[in-house]
Amino acid sequence: MTGGGFTASANDFEAKITPIVILSCIMAATGGLMFGYDVGVSGGVTSMGAFLKEFFPEVYIRTVEEKELESNYCKYDNEKLQLFTSCLYLAGLTATFLASHITRKQGRRATMLIAGFIFIAGVAFNAAAQNLLMLIIGRLLLGCGVGFANQAVPVFLSEIAPSRMRGALNIMFQLNITLGILFANLVNYATNKIKGGWGWRLSLGLGGLPALFLTLGAFVVVDTPNSLIERGHLEEGKTVLRKIRGIENIEPEFLALVDACTVAKEIKHPFRNILKRRNRPQLLISIALHVFQQFTGINAIMFYGPVLFNTLGFTKDAALYCTVIIGAVNVISTVVSIYSVDRLGRRMLLFEAGVQMFLSQFVIAVIIGIKVRDHYDDLSKGFAVLVVVMVCVFVSAFAWSWGPLTWLIPSEIFPLETRSAGQSIAVCVNLLCTFLIAQAFLSMLCFFKFGIFLFFSGCILIMSAFVLFLLPETKNVPIEEMTERVWKHHWLWKRFAQDDLVKEEKVVTAD
Ligand code: BGC
Numbered sequence: 001m002t003g004g005g006f007t008a009s010a011n012d013f014e015a016k017i018t019p020i021v022i023l024s025c026i027m028a029a030t031g032g033l034m035f036g037y038d039v040g041v042s043g044g045v046t047s048m049g050a051f052l053k054e055f056f057p058e059v060y061i062r063t064v065e066e067k068e069l070e071s072n073y074c075k076y077d078n079e080k081l082q083l084f085t086s087c088l089y090l091a092g093l094t095a096t097f098l099a100s101h102i103t104r105k106q107g108r109r110a111t112m113l114i115a116g117f118i119f120i121a122g123v124a125f126n127a128a129a130q131n132l133l134m135l136i137i138g139r140l141l142l143g144c145g146v147g148f149a150n151q152a153v154p155v156f157l158s159e160i161a162p163s164r165m166r167g168a169l170n171i172m173f174q175l176n177i178t179l180g181i182l183f184a185n186l187v188n189y190a191t192n193k194i195k196g197g198w199g200w201r202l203s204l205g206l207g208g209l210p211a212l213f214l215t216l217g218a219f220v221v222v223d224t225p226n227s228l229i230e231r232g233h234l235e236e237g238k239t240v241l242r243k244i245r246g247i248e249n250i251e252p253e254f255l256a257l258v259d260a261c262t263v264a265k266e267i268k269h270p271f272r273n274i275l276k277r278r279n280r281p282q283l284l285i286s287i288a289l290h291v292f293q294q295f296t297g298i299n300a301i302m303f304y305g306p307v308l309f310n311t312l313g314f315t316k317d318a319a320l321y322c323t324v325i326i327g328a329v330n331v332i333s334t335v336v337s338i339y340s341v342d343r344l345g346r347r348m349l350l351f352e353a354g355v356q357m358f359l360s361q362f363v364i365a366v367i368i369g370i371k372v373r374d375h376y377d378d379l380s381k382g383f384a385v386l387v388v389v390m391v392c393v394f395v396s397a398f399a400w401s402w403g404p405l406t407w408l409i410p411s412e413i414f415p416l417e418t419r420s421a422g423q424s425i426a427v428c429v430n431l432l433c434t435f436l437i438a439q440a441f442l443s444m445l446c447f448f449k450f451g452i453f454l455f456f457s458g459c460i461l462i463m464s465a466f467v468l469f470l471l472p473e474t475k476n477v478p479i480e481e482m483t484e485r486v487w488k489h490h491w492l493w494k495r496f497a498q499d500d501l502v503k504e505e506k507v508v509t510a511d
Pocket of ligand 1: 298
């Protein structure tokens with residue numbers, strides 16, 4: 001154990017799956033819906049003529065009037081257009097640090113509530129935008145909302161869930177991200193058909209719906225026992241624990257939580273503490289997972305799917321339609337993960353998906369490389385279908401592995417004292433890499449052409465090796481017992497945990 005006198009030898013603490021846990025998870029996970037809607041909406045909107053004409057006239061002219069003059073791969077290469085997509089993530093990564101402080105001091109619920117409010121303000125700016133500045137201010141506010149929500153929601157879910165279902169319940173967050181993306185894809189498909197050129201306003205405005213759900217949800221849910229106890233509300237924490245676990249004998253879990261909180265309270269500067277040697281494995285793994293997730297190339301598809309399909313010669317309608325299919329595959333495959341994560345384990349899913357993603361990206365690169373020339377020469381129908389199928393194969397693998405597990409693992413591997421700081425760093429790295437991909441992809445496509453997909457498949461090879469050698473399995477291990485049961489047994493990371501043990505023993509002997 002981390003200290004104190006409690007030893008848990010059983011696999012798990014007793015717990016029922018109570019309606020309050022399920023409900024709380026559904027409510028909190030709407031934070032994912034908000035995030036997903038943003039991911040999905042920008043790609044469709046930036047491929048709509050009326051939107052481009054109003055805010056990015058130079059791109060509009062290129063896509064419509066000078067079609068023959070441009071290289072296929074470079075039609076959408078425009079920094080301002082990329083900034084519209086990417087600035088949200090820049091704001092999000094900054095906001096997540098403030099969010100960490102609030103999550104720790106005021107609780108997970110407070111952060112989720114603030115996230116909902118800021119997001120709604122951002123939606124209002126976006127839907128009413130009269131110029132590029134309003135549009136960008138709106139995106140920055142949305143980013144702050146996302147930064148707050150992504151910081152608090154995964155931690156909330158991991159803490160409130162009984163450990164044998166932690167994986168599945170945490171993936172509700174990712175499931176909602178994918179539902180948000182699909183919802184945005186469907187909305188874009190429909191609003192693109194609206195006459196009068198204001199469809200994009202509806203697309204951007206409907207982002208308010210998930211934010212409203214999160215805000216209402218945050219009013220209703222209880223804060224986690226971990227957070228209540230950490231903030232000194234011991235009795236309330238105990239009552240909530242009894243309520244959410246649905247059993248009388250919550251004493252063992254309660255003691256373990258108090259134990260973890262005692263250690264946590266001694267830490268005055270979580271961000272300084274997280275840099276200590278003993279936290280290095282968790283920190284390195286969290287950062288690596290988030291960097292790798294973005295370098296699978298998923299957001300090249302999610303943000304710029306419609307634009308990419310236009311580049312390959314699809315009509316606007318067909319491109320938005322294919323994006324809806326891909327969005328649906330993303331949702332369905334995430335359900336596979338919910339079912340298998342606590343059975344097959346994290347490592348198995350990540351590794352299998354690595355192989356599948358590598359092969360599909362490679363095939364996409366080959367087809368595009370052979371079939372799409374710089375100047376107008378669309379893909380034939382057969383190859384176009386094959387590209388869409390390969391994109392689906394890629395997205396499905398991502399959706400049952402790197403999509404959800406990148407959010408799950410960092411939220412469960414840190415000890416309580418560094419959990420919220422660790423989550424902030426993880427979110428920050430994720431949003432930073434998302435920003436980089438969003439800002440650079442269209443320029444990279446213009447420069448590297450089909451080679452961009454070879455680049456992503458190379459990254460997938462590296463990350464699969466990382467999983468194989470450096471990622472320990474955390475399936476079914478109670479969240480406050482990771483050090484004892486995971487880190488101290490890993491061939492490499494045990495050195496970091498054992499170093500600490502040696503130091504602790506020395507202190508005891510000296511006493
Ligand atoms: C990622 C997003 C991505 C989404 C796709 C999430 O886990 O963080 O960047 O767009 O999955 O489903």
